[in-house]
Amino acid sequence: MNPIRVRFAPSPTGYLHVGGARTALYNWLFARHHGGVFILRIEDTDADRSRPELVTAILESMEWLGLHWDEGPYFQSRRLDRYREIAAQLEKSGWAYPCFCSTEELRQARERAAAEHRAWKYDRRCLRLSESDRARLRAEGRPSALRFRVPEGGSTAFEDQVFGRIELAHSELEDFVLLRSDGQPTYHLGVVADDLDMKITHVIRGADHLSNTPKQILMYQALGAEIPAFAHLPLILGPDRQRLSKRHGATAVGAYREQGILPEALVNFLALLGWTPPEQKELLSLDEMTAVFSLEGVSKSNAVFDLEKLAWMNSEYLRRLPLPRLASLVQSELESAGLWQTAWSVAEREEFEKRIALLQPRARNLKDFTASSRAFFSDEFEYDPGAAKKFWKDPALADLLQALATRLAEVSPFNTESAEKCLRALAEEKGVKAGLLINGARVALTGQAVAPGIFDVMATLGEAATVERLDRAAKHLAANRGLG
RNA sequence: GGCGCUAUCGUCUAGGGGUUAGGACGUGAGAUUCUCAAUCUCAAAACACGGGUUCGAUUCCCGUUAGCGCUACCA
Numbered sequence: 001m002n003p004i005r006v007r008f009a010p011s012p013t014g015y016l017h018v019g020g021a022r023t024a025l026y027n028w029l030f031a032r033h034h035g036g037v038f039i040l041r042i043e044d045t046d047a048d049r050s051r052p053e054l055v056t057a058i059l060e061s062m063e064w065l066g067l068h069w070d071e072g073p074y075f076q077s078r079r080l081d082r083y084r085e086i087a088a089q090l091e092k093s094g095w096a097y098p099c100f101c102s103t104e105e106l107r108q109a110r111e112r113a114a115a116e117h118r119a120w121k122y123d124r125r126c127l128r129l130s131e132s133d134r135a136r137l138r139a140e141g142r143p144s145a146l147r148f149r150v151p152e153g154g155s156t157a158f159e160d161q162v163f164g165r166i167e168l169a170h171s172e173l174e175d176f177v178l179l180r181s182d183g184q185p186t187y188h189l190g191v192v193a194d195d196l197d198m199k200i201t202h203v204i205r206g207a208d209h210l211s212n213t214p215k216q217i218l219m220y221q222a223l224g225a226e227i228p229a230f231a232h233l234p235l236i237l238g239p240d241r242q243r244l245s246k247r248h249g250a251t252a253v254g255a256y257r258e259q260g261i262l263p264e265a266l267v268n269f270l271a272l273l274g275w276t277p278p279e280q281k282e283l284l285s286l287d288e289m290t291a292v293f294s295l296e297g298v299s300k301s302n303a304v305f306d307l308e309k310l311a312w313m314n315s316e317y318l319r320r321l322p323l324p325r326l327a328s329l330v331q332s333e334l335e336s337a338g339l340w341q342t343a344w345s346v347a348e349r350e351e352f353e354k355r356i357a358l359l360q361p362r363a364r365n366l367k368d369f370t371a372s373s374r375a376f377f378s379d380e381f382e383y384d385p386g387a388a389k390k391f392w393k394d395p396a397l398a399d400l401l402q403a404l405a406t407r408l409a410e411v412s413p414f415n416t417e418s419a420e421k422c423l424r425a426l427a428e429e430k431g432v433k434a435g436l437l438i439n440g441a442r443v444a445l446t447g448q449a450v451a452p453g454i455f456d457v458m459a460t461l462g463e464a465a466t467v468e469r470l471d472r473a474a475k476h477l478a479a480n481r482g483l484g
Numbered sequence: 485g486g487c488g489c490u491a492u493c494g495u496c497u498a499g500g501g502g503u504u505a506g507g508a509c510g511u512g513a514g515a516u517u518c519u520c521a522a523u524c525u526c527a528a529a530a531c532a533c534g535g536g537u538u539c540g541a542u543u544c545c546c547g548u549u550a551g552c553g554c555u556a557c558c559a
Contacts, residue, residue, distance in 0.1 A: 009559090010559095011558085045558095046559070049558070049559085099557085102557095103557055106557085119485065119555085145557050166489080168488070169487080171487095172486080172487050172488085172554095173555095174555085176556090176557095179557085184557080186556090186557065186558085186559085187559045190559090208552090208553055209553090209554090209559090211489085212559095232489090239494095241552080242552090243552075243553085274496090276496090276497060276498070280498060280507060280508080282496095282509090299497075300490060300491095301491065301551095302553095303495090303497090304494095305495095306494095306496065306509070310509095312510085315522095319522085364521085390519085435518050438518035439518060439519060442518075448519085448520090449519060450520040451520075452520085452521090453518075453519090454519085
């Protein structure tokens with residue numbers, strides 16, 4: 001009867017990274033699959049590390065991925081009174097107590113223990129303080145944090161939707177801090193209070209919180225509240241099996257966007273990192289995933305982020321992209337590369353789309369259009385040295401390309417077929433292999449060793465540009481030959 | 485160190501008491517060919533180790549090892 005409510009709760013201490021994005025995605029899919037509500041919450045209780053501008057960046061990345069939220073974003077920084085209220089409730093019922101120990105003395109105690117290879121946890125000395133001790137310390141102006149009182153014996157267990165039964169002895173837990181001495185709530189207080197108030201039914205988050213869960217369950221119990229279901233997700237690792245971090249290169253969602261990755265490709269790739277759809281289908285849209293998503297398909301072991309597979313998936317999506325959408329994406333690329341010519345936006349839109357259609361089957365990412373395919377959108381391009389070395393070796397090429405330019409200038413109508421007929425006739429006449437002319441022309445027309453079929457390139461570029469570029473290359477070759 | 489979790493090709497994974505251990509990415513070979521990609525065909529590639537349980541374990545149990553996580557007045 002209870003509607004399903006889930007949340008994604010990033011903290012604005014960095015950009016949205018791929019691990020967070022996957023957590024958001026699974027929450028989103030779970031909500032959509034069950035017709036539930038997906039809530040976005042910003043956990044910005046760490047005033048020192050939280051940066052407001054990162055909130056905007058995170059929201060943008062979510063939108064870009066297509067993960068729209070139904071409620072929020074809620075900000076923890078705006079709910080401080082509520083946390084203090086809950087803290088007070090816990091203190092009143094004896095589940096929490098003030099701690100006057102300074103962070104400095106605690107740090108020293110911890111270090112001493114570590115040096116002696118002793119396990120250490122807070123010794124609860126402040127729990128033993130009498131009312132009068134507390135009153136005295138307060139009168140002295142000693143600041144205090146509020147600690148949760150973990151039950152002495154026994155253990156707390158729960159049934160994780162992914163990992164199964166998890167149990168932790170209370171002796172392993174220390175009396176953790178709920179409220180810092182400056183009155184700011186800690187993560188544990190924030191999450192529990194929010195998940196409670198927001199009526200979250202399923203907490204789906206990274207497995208790094210697995211060991212935190214018993215603490216939170218203890219808090220739910222202390223508050224007499226209903227405990228939500230938990231589902232922890234295996235972590236995403238770098239190629240060295242270490243937790244993904246900056247030194248692995250791009251980890252932020254935005255960085256992949258900048259590299260020319262399509263959001264649907266990234267989403268699909270991330271979905272498969274730790275989840276297997278029925279039938280093991282690889283390419284799925286958000287809608288298809290929604291239809292079959294289930295926590296049962298989630299894996300228990302960490303997954304390595306494989307850039308190669310992402311690149312492959314991106315090319316699959318790029319090839320399937322409807323032309324108008326691809327065209328507008330390429331337009332943005334060209335604009336930011338300073339290659340956009342406004343004329344294309346109106347009269348020559350069709351011409352523009354023809355070029356994109358020609359390039360589309362080979363594109364691996366959006367950047368290809370402004371990099372290796374630059375010659376299709378600008379007359380200013382360089383001859384790739386590797387390409388020239390590979391296909392411009394033959395000294396006869398200067399004359400051959402010049403002849404080709406001359407011949408092609410007379411072809412009418414000029415199209416794929418007529419251009420091919422013309423080139424092959426010339427090759428035969430000169431007694432050279434067509435490939436020599438073809439590959440030589442490829443470098444002349446595109447500057448690259450790799451490009452679509454040369455006759456399609458010619459037809460797409462048009463007669464004037466084709467002739468001009470062949471002529472230019474012939475002169476370039478002749479000049480360089482002269483220099484020996 | 486303590487506690488927790490995990491363990492199938494290089495990577496993502498399917499499977500599960502008896503299978504030629506399946507798929508995808510990547511890799512290699514071939515076909516095609518004007519380059520490259522795509523496409524098609526083929527190939528190499530895995531049950532971490534040791535004990536049990538069992539007629540039979542990759543699968544179930546225990547241990548070892550390894551990896552990861554937690555062990556903060558970070559989240």
